[in-house]
Amino acid sequence: MQATLFQVEGDTLLAQGEAGLSETAWQLLGLSENDEITVTHPPAVESLASVRRRIYGNRLDARAFAEIVGDVAAGRYTEVHLAAFLTASAALPLDDNETADLTRAMINVGDQMHWNVPIVVDKHCVGGLPGNRTTPIVVAIVAANGLVMPKTSSRAITSPAGTADTMETLAPVDLSIETLRRVVDGEGGCIAWGGAVHLSPADDIFVRVERELDVDTEGQLVASVLSKKIAAGSTHVVIDIPVGATAKVRSKAAAEQLAHRLNTVATRFGLAMTCLQTDGSQPVGRGIGPALEAFDVLAVLQNLSNAPDDLRQRAALLAGAALEIGGKAEKNAGVALALKTLADGRAWSKFEAICEAQGGLREPPKAAHVYPLVAPRAGRVVHINNRKIARLAKLAGAPESKAAGVHVEVRLGDEIDRGQPLVHVHAETTGELSYALDYAARTGDFVSVES
Amino acid sequence: MQATLFQVEGDTLLAQGEAGLSETAWQLLGLSENDEITVTHPPAVESLASVRRRIYGNRLDARAFAEIVGDVAAGRYTEVHLAAFLTASAALPLDDNETADLTRAMINVGDQMHWNVPIVVDKHCVGGLPGNRTTPIVVAIVAANGLVMPKTSSRAITSPAGTADTMETLAPVDLSIETLRRVVDGEGGCIAWGGAVHLSPADDIFVRVERELDVDTEGQLVASVLSKKIAAGSTHVVIDIPVGATAKVRSKAAAEQLAHRLNTVATRFGLAMTCLQTDGSQPVGRGIGPALEAFDVLAVLQNLSNAPDDLRQRAALLAGAALEIGGKAEKNAGVALALKTLADGRAWSKFEAICEAQGGLREPPKAAHVYPLVAPRAGRVVHINNRKIARLAKLAGAPESKAAGVHVEVRLGDEIDRGQPLVHVHAETTGELSYALDYAARTGDFVSVES
Structure with a gap:
């Protein structure tokens, strides 16, 4: 593990030969009080030469990405190194080959899940639209109809809430890979935080720095999405691309380019994909922020009279596409089946069961x-x-x-x-x-x- | 001041309502034990929007650079932000306008010196050649001949030693602006660390991150060099550009391009400049590292029999150019005057006097x-x-x-x-x-x- 060494003076805090550690370090090293540790210079990180080449406009090959991502996942990159790599990949955007190589490297450094079913569905929203919290609803509808949907979500990158942030106000999301498997085996679906199950762990490190930079590039986005989906064992994926003047994707042309890039790279990994362009002209639902979005999700699932209809319709659109791609509905019959699953209470029952299996349904907090x-x-x-x-x-x-x-x-x-x-x-x-x-x-x- | 907040548990280290500070923070805030401090969220850093625009390939104007450099000098940028700005300026190199705007912004956030003489000379080596430690010798020769040369130098960026690192093994270099002025008024020259006198303070922050990235770009180099020279009140500058297959500048063409860029931006600030291409095929002198280079410098100044002749000749070449540009030697007579100043001991006497004025000549340390x-x-x-x-x-x-x-x-x-x-x-x-x-x-x- 790599760490920054701070020095203290005097002996009030530490005696000679003692070191204090952060909570993270205690956990990562699995140490107890009075254990011995060895502190040395970090080895020279050879993959930084590739980062420098990339800064100066040279494309990288699969081996270079594998070395970079390996060092990143092992914690050998400083914040400065991570920021330089991500900035270089934004200044000269990753091409298809680089994106695929980065994706594969990110899959290979993490755990991978396999499911004993022919079809494993997933969905993803490329983000940029506040309040667009369809995932918990989609998983409930899809799983209620007998498809397998082991959903792992990220926390917010540049937005006020990611699905994992919102879902965490309703149930535990930091599931171990064993718990996640048990939940999905029992209920057909889950809504878990991707980072906790160590799928594509490098992505979580990149995401943290992207958040600080408030930069989120197409190549990193594609590699991030696809590495998570593939590592989770998905075979069929529905992608939501909101388009609007102040959404992340601002034009139909940009949405088509992103869909093309996603499809191109997905195809190389044998992943079936449906990309949907949706209205991104205004926020979805009423709440923006983890708990406020959770209340909207609950209102739709529970068929409350104040439930935001735009959120209900978007969730049904995406769930419908998943039901169609997964073979549970005829073409153009998916949305109706999804709305029916909401109306008759099966989606809410399934959501309750998933939350119980993940550790128990919670009441989201309210602001003071x-x-x-x-x-x-x-x-x-x-x-x-x-x-x-x-x-x-x-x-x-x-x-x-x-x-x-x-x-x-x-x-x-x-x-x-x-x-x-x-x-x-x-x-x-x-x-x-x-x-x-x-x-x-x-x-x-x-x-x-x-x- | 901006800082990272670490939290501790229990009350062994800190009681409720107490905060511990780093040595740097104690100094910057000028605090004593039991003083009260207020800790709040940092204000949103608006200039980061310009950094993001630059990452995505948009050129910046003078106002954007002024805002960025102002925030950098005020300590509002994190390591991630600094790395992103520097990487963006490497991926799409700064153009002449941007370089001039960055230079001016870097001058404006620091102190500026003014000297009551018409000619103030300076020299700079663009680096990349180990052991090329001519500066202390050049200052001694030039000042011995009656020119004013208030030399401020940087510490190493990506090299094993900067002039300030080497000089520090011979005499104190962290001079206040008052001490520096006193040394130069008395002796005509000094060899000080630029960071200590707060000339172009943003540069010292950039340099630290460039060192971690091991990246040193032309635009940043030009802005770094010129901002320091102009802030120091220089009117005439000699630039040493070593050219060699494994030097920083690898070809005659690259050296000419760099010289052109330096001259173009220098002219906008009314600075007279002579750029010299020198042999960069092998290290200069014998020692590489602060103290080892100091021993070479001493050997040349003291006319010792083992003095490295290549270091002597290079120092004479640069000092000669400074004597010519400064009007103390006819064209093509500068080198002979410089060598004579070394041979007759006047350079060594001047160097001793400068070191004494800076706080006392020291013996460089030897490795165990x-x-x-x-x-x-x-x-x-x-x-x-x-x-x-x-x-x-x-x-x-x-x-x-x-x-x-x-x-x-x-x-x-x-x-x-x-x-x-x-x-x-x-x-x-x-x-x-x-x-x-x-x-x-x-x-x-x-x-x-x-x-």
Whole structure:
């Protein structure tokens, strides 16, 4: 393991010959108090020569990616090295060969799961659309219809919540590979955090740095998605690509290019894939942030009267595609079957059973501090800025503060009054609330109203 | 100030409401025990949006560079942010406008010196050639001839020693701006560490990350060199560009391009410049590493019989150019005047006086562990690999371990016997020695001998 050595003076903290360790180091090394450790210089990391070549515009081969990813997964790269590799892969985007080589390298350094069924379905959203939390609903619908869907999800990269962040407010998600297998064997599906099961562990390291950079490139995105799916043993995958002016993918052309790249690399690994372009013009549901999104998910699954219909329809669209690709519905009959599975309560029963198997259904937390941003004038909602709203939710503390985020009170086309709340900011502490409200005061135009 | 917050459990280390600080933080904040501090989230760093735009291939304007460099100098960038900015500037090299804008931004965030004389000379070597430690000799010659040369130097970026590292083994180099002024007013010259006087402080932050990445790009190099020279109040500068297959600049064409870039940007700031291409085919002098290079410098200044003649000739060439550009010698008469100043002892007297003014001449340290790498066969020395030798010296501990490095015992063209030492590795600890010897055993071909 590689670590930074800090020195202390005097003997109040440590005696001569003693070292203190971080909690992470205690766990990784499996040490007890008074154990002996050996500290040496780290060996020279030879794969950094490949990173430097990549910075200067040279393409890398499979061997170089294998060496880089091996060193990354072993913890031999510093933050500076990781940032340089990711930046170089953004400045000169990875091509198809590099993306496939990176994907394979990321699969090979982690665990891989195998299932004794011919069809294993999965879904993924490329992100960029706040509140688009369809996964828990899709898994429940698909598993309720007898397909196997061992879903592993990431935490947020640049967004206020990832599926794992949201799901964690409803049930434990850091399942061991044995628990995950038991849940899926029993219920046909699960919604787990990918990092805990050590599928594509290098990805989790990359994701952490991408989050700090707020950079998320196509090549890394494809390698990240596909390495997780393939390592999880998936054979059929549905991809949700939201398209909108302030979504991650901004145009139909960009969505098609991304779908092409995903399909090209997936084909090399024998993975069947359906890419769906969806509306990315405004947030999905009402809540943005782990717990706020969880309440939307519960409302749809429980058929509550206030359930956001846009979230229900999107989940049904994706679940329908999965049911079709997985052979449980005829072509164009998937969506109807999905909606029926929600309406008759089978999806909710399945979701409850999955949560119980993962360790027990939980009540998501609620924020201590809620503050409205109100309409400066009466009129019609003509634009909702996904990026600004996502940033507002992050500044309020999401995803680290589970209850934090933004609740969107209006939809495009709504007629509203002056002073009517447009969104509510939710925060766990007054510090985080004022941090978000400072940004709100500086920025404005989260929701544009035209009189 | 921005810092990383680590949390501890229990109350053995810290009581509730207490925080421990690093030595750096104590100093930067000017705190005493029991002082109160306030810890909040850092404000969002808006200039990172420009870094992201640069990663994706967009050129930046003067305002963007000013904002980035301002945030960097204020300590608001993490290692990840710094690495991303530097990598982006390497992947898509900075153009002339960007380089000039970056240079100006780096000047503006630091102190600037002004001298009441019309001509202030300076010199700089673009590096990449181990042992090329001419600066202390050049300053002594130039100041002995009545020119003003307030030299500030950097520590090593990717090399085993920078001028400041070497000079520090001979005299204090972390001079305050007041001390520096006093030394130069009294002696006409100094050899100080640039970082201590807060000239271009952002550069020192960039340099630290460049060192970790082992990446050193043309745009950053030009901005680094020129910002330091201009902030130091220089009007006339001589640049040494060593050219060789394993030097930093590998071809005459690359040297001309770099000289052109340096001249172009220098002209925008009204700086007169002479660029000299010099032989970069083998290390200069015998020693590589702070103290080992200092012994070579002393031998030349003291006219010792074992003084390396190549170091003497290079120093005279550069000092000659400075004497000519500064009006103390006719065209083509500078080198002869420089050699005369060395031979008659005036350069050594001046150097002694400068060291005394900086805080006292010191004896450089000697390494506890010295190990020879010997010739595997008899024959002629046909190639000396600067890069491998530099890396060997770094692995032996240079520049952090002042006495560490490599002593080169042969020159290109020498006829040698089997078993004759080619280089000696110097290390302060057995750990560092074995670290270097491991690399030597894996690598070989530091000195190529043909029978």
